[in-house]
Amino acid sequence: MARNTYYSGPPSDHFDGTRFFIRGVTRDKTRGEMLRWMTGRKRAPWPKHAPSPFHDHPPARVEGSDLRVTLVGHATFLIQTEGLNILIDPVWSERASPLRWVGPKRVNPPGVAFEKLPRLDAVLVSHNHYDHMDMATLSALSRRDAPRVITPLGNDVIMWRHDRSIDAQAHDWGARAPLNGRVVVHLEPTYHWSARGLGDRRMALWCSFVIETPAGAIYHIADTAWGTGAIFSAVREKYGPPRLAMIPIGAYEPRWFMGEQHIDPEEAVRVFQLCGARRAIGHHWGTFQLTDEPIFEPEQRLHAALDEAGIDRAIFHAMRPGETMDLSA
16 A cells, blocks of 8 residues: 655545545546557647747835736746735746656746746745646745745645755645735645656645735635536635636646646636636646647637636736736725
């Protein structure tokens, strides 16, 4: 029997003593399914370089309830509000891979140069996949700013094995982590999974983040499937309609394989409707080719789905690296 070397805790409704799960939703791919996907892939060609027209130099702070959000690339965001600088799933490496010479390579540079980042107060890491947990970046941030790193159970051990100086603080779903007297980070479920190698599937937890502020909640979904849809309406019921939802729209083809781990643009619109957010940002597209769809298809399909639902495209915007959104209180 496999032994979990990341986390040791009592069984719960989403942990069986070895692996994390979501009852009624979690299903690991079989070796046959993996082989079918790898041998039958029809990857759309991506350009080697697809630079964004945007590049941001963030301010030192954003005070009060004004909100400034910058997409650095893929699922990496800088959130500035209430005098806090919060970075989510930071990846500045060239590849989303355990190896420097092989694996998905970024086709556009980070939309914020590392040296232009303001001093960080907190880093949120949603799960341990390489396109979300980049150890080289986390170590560099630790050396520079020593921020708190808030992450789900088990991921703290993974970080410490790489660099003991990382101030990793691991929490379960439903936990709250205050950043100051006005802002609290909550960890909520998402329909996904985790792994850093071949033998550690679902041995560390994954999550979405809800950042609760005086002006409303910011709901960040890193990766998720549609599942039953229940977790998205649950966020609205628990925190009220979010001020802003950050929803993945890419890495979804082929659906027979990816549908149980990533939503597509049409499902992203349904997530937006269920959670009741006032505004939304589309991310997780156009930087690393992880799956088979063309590079700009997620944005195109998002626009079509918004039009079909009668939603103004300006309300749910597919951001590109370096692009910012400013929301006043």
